[in-house]
Amino acid sequence: MSDTAKHPIRFVLSDMDGTLLRPDHTPTQRTLSTVRALREAGVLFSLASGRPPKAMMHMVEAFGIDVPVAGFNGGTLVNPDGSVLVAHRLPAEAALVALALFSGEPDVEVWLFADGEWLRRDPPGPMVAVETAGLGYGPLVVESFEPYLDRVDKIVAASRNTQLLMELEAQLQPKVQGLAQVSRSQPIYLDVTAMKANKGEALKALAAHLGVPLAQTAVIGDGGNDPAMFHVAGLSIAMGQAEEPVKRQADVVTGSNLEDGAAQAIERFILKVPHKVFDTPS
Template identity: 70%
Template structure:
């Protein structure tokens, strides 16, 4: 966790699900207006999420984001024109290790993201409707993930059994150490991405690209993939509903996503600077 500094914030990087977005994946009008106020004050604003680039477009348009955005926990950074600024794929060895660990578990659904494609073998999994609603597009059903091994952006183990995902995370981490990142982006999602794919690296890359010192950046989020950017930002902000271990790693805590916590943070901690 970085120390809060009295410097003006020139760039805010925000998580999406559980942070900017409410539980129904919508943006509140107050949040839209708060981001507009940021932009009018000359503060740069962008997004960092575990989502694929295609699943960010509606929010990018609604918020008027005109900067590069970070998808797949920072594994892919996309310019406003759709071109790639950064792209990191999961090593095939790490992908095979994760897929083998998650296989044949009746309460775990395995999803593979390759570019903008959401790939799965079972389209009838109980978690699929939720993900399709959040992403805004349907999955591609495949018989095997093998043809995609050289271009996997993210693997997700999805389950309502949070304790099982915690166990799988603990088991997978030492198996892919030095090869991949493993984190629970949400309580029901365990993400596996390239080693270079983390929001901290994304924040550093974007700040450098924009010419903003890290001391004048802020980051806000709620999940296990967000402390990586907390540790790099000049000001780190946790959402009110975030687990205690996430809140502990932030400089300040704002309201929950159901209470327009992002807007509260902008109004209280960023604009006054």
């Protein structure tokens, strides 16, 4: 963990789902108030999510964010008004490999994000309703993904079979090494994005844009796509419900998203409000 006395935190980058938001995809009043207090203290605050940018805009407004945010695991940086700063897209070669692997699994729903749309081609499965609730909009049904292969933002394999997704992650990584990032943004989602579409690169880009040294940044997250920013930030904080491999890569572990863990961490480590429910990963 960085010495926050020597390097006070000036910029906080937080994951959304499972971190700032409860399972119903809403923040608590405590979380909203704590982020407001953070910003009033002069600390910059932004979001990094596996979500498409347009599914982040309502939280940009709710939290009063006035700096760029990172969607698609960091693949697309957008201004608070939704205008695009940077977009890193998945090479068609990697997209074809991922689609071929995922399409052979009957327990997996395969989605593609491109042109600002969530696309599906299969009959709707149970995961569509879950994602619709999270994003706030539904998918566009297409006959083929082929017309979009030159501009893919993200491919997702979605399934309640988390063990299967772990196996697919292990199978896919060597097949697209050097071409794509493969990570589980949540236990039920396996994401495939461009090499520079990761939260570590997003933190570097946002910190440079804002003029903040990385030593004075803090990050908060819970998913398999969050350690990329843990390894770059001055201070990394894992949520209490995160899987053990994620927790072990963070400097500290806070409460779960059902316990206002993100607010706890901001109060304790950045706003310096005393709190007792903290551990360091073993």
